[in-house]
Amino acid sequence: MPTALIADDERLMREQIHLALKEAWPELEILGEAKNGDEAVAMAEELKPDIAFLDIRMPGRSGLEAAREVCLHAHVVFVTAYDQYAVEAFERGAVDYLMKPVDPERLARTVERLKARLVEPPPDLNQMLLRLSNTLSGGQRSYLKWIQASVGNALRMIATREILFFTSDEKYTRVQTASFEALIRKPIRELVIELDPDEFWQIHRATLVRVDAITAVIRDERGHLMVGIRGLSERLEVSRSFNHLFKQM
Template identity: 60%
Template sequence: MSTIAPTALIADDEAPMRDQLRVRLLQAWPELRIVAEASNGAEAVAMAGELQPDIVFLDIRMPGLGGIDAARQLYDRCHIVFVTAYDQYAIDAFEHGAIDYLLKPVTPDRLATTVSRLKRRLEKQPQDIGAQLAQLAQLTALGQRLLQPDPPDAKRPYLRWIQAQSGQSLRMVSTREVLFFQSDEKYTRVQTATAQHLIRKTLKELEEELDPDEFWRIHRSTLVRVDAILEVRRDMRGRQMLRLRDCAQELEVSRNHGALFQQM
């Protein structure tokens, strides 16, 4: 592998995530050349075969051929970096291995660490067969783990970041900033103290992914952050209404969810 003008390929099924990683990579490593971008694992394998990049950044979960299976076909040809939102897999599987990882959203500090590791590896001689077999074993173990269902008492990871499209860019919104989610025809409105965003994820999907101790469904069209609630009152029609911090809009509690505030 060449140590001059190293090359890389990015594979992620979400274009905004590819854009974000490309921009941050070029900021952290100006010499790096991004030679191609793929939207799934099969494209990544085909492009890597043709272009022979030094590094491939792979999203773990992509439609069709996922990142793990793609890595099994590429591990002996390039350096693999997984990009994942699933930190419970990343921490356990990669922390002490030869394969690096980045958690979404990718932060400049963590990316700088990955860049330093990659530069050191590119300076070394190609991996011997023992190191390659160790990588393959690590990939096989990770793939088997991802296929196994979580044990009944396992604590599932809750959604911590919302990916909201803003023009041609992607805005990463922490769930800690969100006051409420509300259905808005084909979209879901994400309301923070300073802005609102529209996402395509449904309330049902959000309810399954959010921590139920942090977000309550108060209406078929509304999920609210519990610690954002300042006051519950009844209006002239007897409806329960919520007043939230940093928000002028009041939210209605439907009769089906009124038991959340029984003392009213």
């Protein structure tokens, strides 16, 4: 039986979503209702629902902030009253959204999409969430323009526009340009937050790639997506959680 939690700071809205879900998806078990982002994160960690319906704007942690942790356990559906933000947020189809008040026909389409997605693990939403946060803040956020890295025994300042990709092992992150590679200690999880999500996409938990450096996306003999990088023979694997970035494939 699929399970879900609902998070919204308005009690009447939580009740409306609950009743609408019972009508559209009788088999869905609602495990709990949260009135803010902090409660949603705590519930997700404790109850491990399959799906989380999160209001974008809530006190404490917003729905966007909560989603960064909730998406580790659940497929996320955002509930919003702000349609102009929704188009930017969901253009890649990694998650779905509902407009307030919830329309039964729109909810029915969301339910069908969720049923199809439940057979796979939840996608990693960091890239999409960063893009949406930037949209909501009016595009004022600043991102890294330079990386200080070790090249042999020397330190070198590398402009991010020159970097083709980052890939990490447990200790170091490799910084690859067209002409050389360097090492830094900053992990991918920090770089994801500090780099412009329109310039760099995370395609694997250990890999960030410059979008305009991707020359091809192919499937190997195992059926895994691989990306080719400009000027290099090396190919980088796309993990299943990030396949939605190349959904036309």
